Amino acid sequence: MLPRYGEPMHTGGAETRAGGAVLGIAAALAVLGIAELVAAFVNPRSSPVFAVGSLAIDLAPSWVKDSMISLFGTADKVALFVILGVVLLVLAIVAGAVEVAWRGFGMVVLIGVSAVALLAILTRAEATPLWALPTGLGTIAGLWVLHRGRPKAVAWRAAVVSRNAESAPAALRDEPGPHRSAGVVHPKQRSAKFERRSFLVFVGATSAAALIVGVGARVKNAGSAAYLAARSAIRLPAPATAAPAVQAGAQLDVPGISPLITPNADFYRIDIALQVPRIDPSAWRLEISGLVDTPMTITYDELLALPLEEHITTIACVSNTVGGDLIDTATWLGYPIRELLERAGVSRDADMVLSSGPDGFTAGTPLETLTDPDRYALLAVGMNGEPLPAEHGFPARLIVPGLYGYVSATKWVTRLEVTRFADAEGYWTPRGWSELGPIKTASRIDTPRSGANASGDTIAIAGVAWAQHTGIDRVEVQVDGGEWQQATLASAISDDTWVQWTLAWPSSPGRHTARVRATDRSGYTQTAATAPPPPNGATGWDSVEFTV
Ligand SMILES: Nc1nc2c(c(=O)[nH]1)N[C@H]1C(S)=C(S)[C@@H](COP(=O)(O)O)O[C@H]1N2
Ligand SMILES: [Mo]
DSSP states (O other): OOOTTTTOOSSSSHHHHHHHHHHHHHHHHHHHHHHHHHHHHHGGGGGGHHHHHHHHHHHHOHHHHHHHHHHHHGGHHHHHHHHHHHHHHHHHHHHHHHHHHTTTHHHHHHHHHHHHHHHOOOOOOOOHHHGGHHHHHHHHHHHHHHHHHHHHHHHHHHHHHHHHHHHHHHHHTTTTTTTTTTTOOOOTTHHHHHHHHHHHHHHHHHHHHHHHHHHHHHHHHHHHHHHHHHHOOOOOOSBOOOOOOOOOOOOOOOOTTSEEEEESGGGOOOOOOOOOOOOOOOTTTEEESBSSSSSSSEEEEEEHHSSEEEEEEEEOOOOOTOOOOHHHHEEEEEEEEEHHHHHHBBBTTEEEEEEEOSSSSSEEHHHHHOOOTOOEEEEEEEEETOOOOOGTTOEEEEEOOOOOOGTOTTTTEEEEEEETTTTOOTGGGGGOOOOOOBOEEEEEEESOOOBBOOSSSEEEEEEEEEOTOOOOOEEEEEETTOOOOEEEOOSSSSSTEEEOEEEEOOOOOSSSEEEEEETTTSOOOOOOOOSSSTTTTTTTTTEEEEEO
């Protein structure tokens, strides 16, 4: 390369010029690596790579899209990311080179590129302000790499310049130039070799760290992104049999009482899955095997094409303590498990269905319960009008009225093995929980809350009671050890759902204790005897202490 006017022959040369480019690439990797990592926590779709790609797709004129598809076929997305990658590489090299030449200017380039990415992210339809975080923090990491790397690049160049100057002919050495100190190596200046190594170690280490973090997070985010895209593209069919309209009298107007139908976001969640399985519905299959005439599999699309039923069911966890909140109600959309089993043709010898999920969970459910024509045991795909959320078993799960979740409600279900209790057992059975898990009749006080300060002449003591598949007959409340008073029951949706109840209690100042007990339609009244959840569900009366 020819020296420019006023530039001495013995500059750092091409060797150190590459340093700027390398520094820029390290900074870009840091931006992307940190952004992917943060996106794994915020939302996989908040990743700048994903968002810029989506924006490019949205903005590309249709002739570009068409020619991309005709050129690359189904690899058009890959091609798009390759193009984006090349553009990014060029920008990174420019930013690094500019930064080494003029301190701070490469940072301006980086911030400019990040601002464009932020624009792409925040204009996504589902974006929230939080989505700026991955790119924001990534940019800070990139700026840090430029800031820390530049002095090393500059020191390397200076060392090379001095070395070259020393070995240059005397005439050249004496020529004045902006980069030199008359060819004298300053005693504190280290060798070019040392400076080069120090620079390369820095960019190498930061790039490697960014790559490891970024690729790891990207793999995770890509999986979740595909799942999210698939889930949001699903349109559930209208039910062939809709749930009955909830009567106005089913939901009491009492502040603090549990909503009759639990919003998905508030629904309790219990499972052994360390990471919520993200299942691609197009790859999902349910296999029905074991003691059947015709083993079969069903795909998600086949399932959605069946006449689906909607049922409102309250499910509960056996681990729920007295007064606990591991119980909720939703409108489930699905296909009767009974019909599926009928298609497969169940052997007379069988008495249990062992259902399994990808997390290693299994549930052993009595065949009798699943085939009961009066019990709406569902292979569910919908929850409160949307596809099951990932946490609640997307793409499909079992919902069996009247049984605790551990023996019935398998999420992300992939297999129904028709078998016998004598030959198989569910996940929790060898871990100290009963083989059978019918839900125990129980009741809970929602308001007043324990320790609350209530006021008013009359105080509504209210809550929910449940006896799935049997139905609640009455609920009684006792205040301060007095007479049991009958609470007013809201109208029940069905025997499979909890029922709200309330008692208007004429208050008196001071500290009070209220207790509740329910009686179900079989005539059973909740026992006062307390039992812990293991092995088959807690018993005892819920009570609250409050002050007026
Ligand atoms: N795959 C799988 N399904 C599962 C479980 C599990 O650990 N893994 N837990 C069960 C238990 S113990 C309960 S109480 C219910 C809870 O369902 P939810 O998280 O949708 O409320 O899911 C059941 N289904
Ligand atoms: Mo559970």
